Amino acid sequence: MKTALIAIGGNALIKENEFGTVYEQFANTREAMKKMISILRRGYKFVLTHGNGPQVGNVLIRVEASEDKAYSIPMGVAVAQTQGEMGYMIMQLLKNSFMKAEIDKDVCCVLTQTVVDKNDPQLDNPTKPIGPFYHDNEQIEYLKKRGMKLVEDARRGWRRVVPSPIPIDIIETNIIKKLLDENIIVVAGGGGGMPVYYDENGNIEGIDGVVDKDLASAVIARKIGAEILIIMTGVEFVYLDYNTPNQKKITQLSLVKARKYLEEGRFQEGSMKPKIQAAIQFLEQGGEHVIITDIDNIVDAVDGYTGTHIFKLAI
Secondary structure, rough: OOOEEEEHHHHHHHOOOOOOOHHHHHHHHHHHHHHHHHHHHHHHEEEEEEOHHHHHHHHHHHHHHHOOOOOOHHHHHHHHHHHHHHHHHHHHHHHHHHHHHHOOOEEEEEOOEEEEOOOOOOHHHEEEEEEEEEHHHHHHHHHHHHHOEEEEOOOOEEEEOOOOOOEEOOOOHHHHHHHHHHHHHHEEOOOHEEEEEEEEOOEEEEEEOOOOHHHHHHHHHHHHHEEEEEEEEEEOOOOEEOOOOOEEEEEEHHHHHHHHHHHHHOOOOOOOOHHHHHHHHHHHHHOOEEEEEHHHHHHHHOOOOOOEEOOOOOO
């Protein structure tokens, strides 16, 4: 039985033009989890990871709106909150899907801490987009004056950016592996995990920032010995020069070509670029196959009919 790591983007659980209410997220996640039954029936055991960009952004909006009424929380704690919130949702709805399909299988959510370098230069250079998209120029200027750093995100609007250190290791690796060995579906690495580091005394300490979900997923996939990494995003295929007149769909890609296109800057920063970086890292460190597609097409992509497939060697 092969092991897969399936990384679901936070935006995959909030459809375009939705406000992103809890009820909308539950409805979207319910449909997404039904597809996991088909993956299971194809002979895979798997770990699910998920993004939390929209969700953690909303947590920070609530924190800022209640400055004089409730205690403030750092970014890592906001990630922990969304891990619990979204892990509960995914775990419950996946278990419900299994029960309806008469599949006797347990699901467990593991709150995950991701080890980073406390001196990572990324901590002084916010680049990771989180939260909602902003389009109104007056609102954008107001947020900038409040000290929020905003950048245009893949031509889809303006988003807040925060520090995002590179993931090195996962504290809970052994727990995740033991659960997998017991044939339990694991939800882990939510939002890339809470970024932490080891201090001079060997204690684990939190750090202010967020970890890219796809890069953290590649680390988890390597640690658990997964053969396949499946990255869910908002589009069915990877495109070169996305949203430009030169946009080109990719169905298959070798590791060499992936590196070449990445070096040429052919993938959008904060959008497809970290997914390609994660794919390269996973394949370089022993992985066999990466699939990038959207949640609606995941089953057909696993069967080889759609999506972008990346291999070590050209096919």
